[in-house]
Amino acid sequence: MSRPPVDVLIRRLDPEVPLPAYAHPGDAGLDLVTTEAAVLAPGERTLLPTGVSLALPDGYAAFVHPRSGLAARCGLSLLNAPGTVDAGYRGEIKVIVANLDPRETVRFERFDRIAQLVVQQVEKVRFHEVEELPGSARAAGGFGSTGGHGTGTAARQEDSVVVESGLDADLRGQ
Numbered sequence: 344m345s346r347p348p349v350d351v352l353i354r355r356l357d358p359e360v361p362l363p364a365y366a367h368p369g370d371a372g373l374d375l376v377t378t379e380a381a382v383l384a385p386g387e388r389t390l391l392p393t394g395v396s397l398a399l400p401d402g403y404a405a406f407v408h409p410r411s412g413l414a415a416r417c418g419l420s421l422l423n424a425p426g427t428v429d430a431g432y433r434g435e436i437k438v439i440v441a442n443l444d445p446r447e448t449v450r451f452e453r454f455d456r457i458a459q460l461v462v463q464q465v466e467k468v469r470f471h472e473v474e475e476l477p478g479s480a481r482a483a484g485g486f487g488s489t490g491g492h493g494t495g496t497a498a499r500q501e502d503s504v505v506v507e508s509g510l511d512a513d514l515r516g517q
């Protein structure tokens with residue numbers, strides 16, 4: 344059973360801007376548009392206004408995520424992805440876009456969809472300082488400790504079972 348939506352106060356800073364909306368019922372992100380047209384040369388970045396500000400309930404935050412279509416088609420990235428909109432922030436939501444395509448210019452018209460906003464509950468923590476942390480299987484391993492970007496078979500060889508060479512290649516997608 345789905346939970347009821349969270350009520351959020353929103354203010355239009357541009358009278359014509361469409362309110363952020365879910366494109367489909369099951370979507371996590373609400374589409375954000377730019378209220379300004381923009382032209383981004385390869386390697387260029389800029390801060391685009393969305394024409395809306397929010398008052399999120401305490402205990403929530405909104406995260407400005409990239410849109411995969413713009414990333415795949417145009418090389419568009421959000422430099423600080425995901426951007427964090429704090430519950431107490433009452434200013435205009437803005438989006439830091441960057442054109443990472445090495446050759447093509449990216450153009451936006453007013454009200455083009457540039458990003459998506461995901462609203463989530465966030466926990467507050469209370470730290471308890473200790474001299475030693477409890478052990479774990481990963482311990483301090485990180486930053487590639489399980490191998491490169493392959494399946495990790497080389498790093499975990501001692502754990503693996505012997506398979507026929509053809510099957511092994513299949514498992515590796517070769």
Ligand SMILES: O=c1ccn([C@H]2C[C@H](O)[C@@H](COP(=O)(O)OP(=O)(O)OP(=O)(O)O)O2)c(=O)[nH]1
Nearest residue numbers: 407423425426427428429432435436437438439
């Ligand atoms: O993509 C983003 C990221 C942030 N913000 C707004 C909402 C957020 O609450 C505020 C501050 O963001 P953040 O904490 O990331 O910025 P900062 O560089 O740490 O600045 P500050 O010192 O104001 O916290 O800016 C946006 O509109 N878009």
